Amino acid sequence: MSGSVKKGRNINIELLRIISVFIIIFNHYSIYGGFEYDNPLTLNAFIIEFLHLGGKIGVDIFIFISGWFMSTSTKI
Numbered sequence: 001m002s003g004s005v006k007k008g009r010n011i012n013i014e015l016l017r018i019i020s021v022f023i024i025i026f027n028h029y030s031i032y033g034g035f036e037y038d039n040p041l042t043l044n045a046f047i048i049e050f051l052h053l054g055g056k057i058g059v060d061i062f063i064f065i066s067g068w069f070m071s072t073s074t075k076i
Helices: 011-032 043-072
Strands: none
Touching: 011 043
16 A cells, blocks of 8 residues: 555535435435325425425435546546
């Protein structure tokens, strides 16, 4: 290991990746959880719609982070 330099992990980026995975899981739960509401102006409907929107943002964040690591990788 005399000529190689080992890079450390960036904990903040890894934490953001973990949070985005949980947001994606909450999105799937809001879509496939069997929630039904008659009135879209209730708190429950708002929370479900918020989780649904958050999943799209979580996917974008996860793809961006993965692309960042792939573009900075030195492996071919």
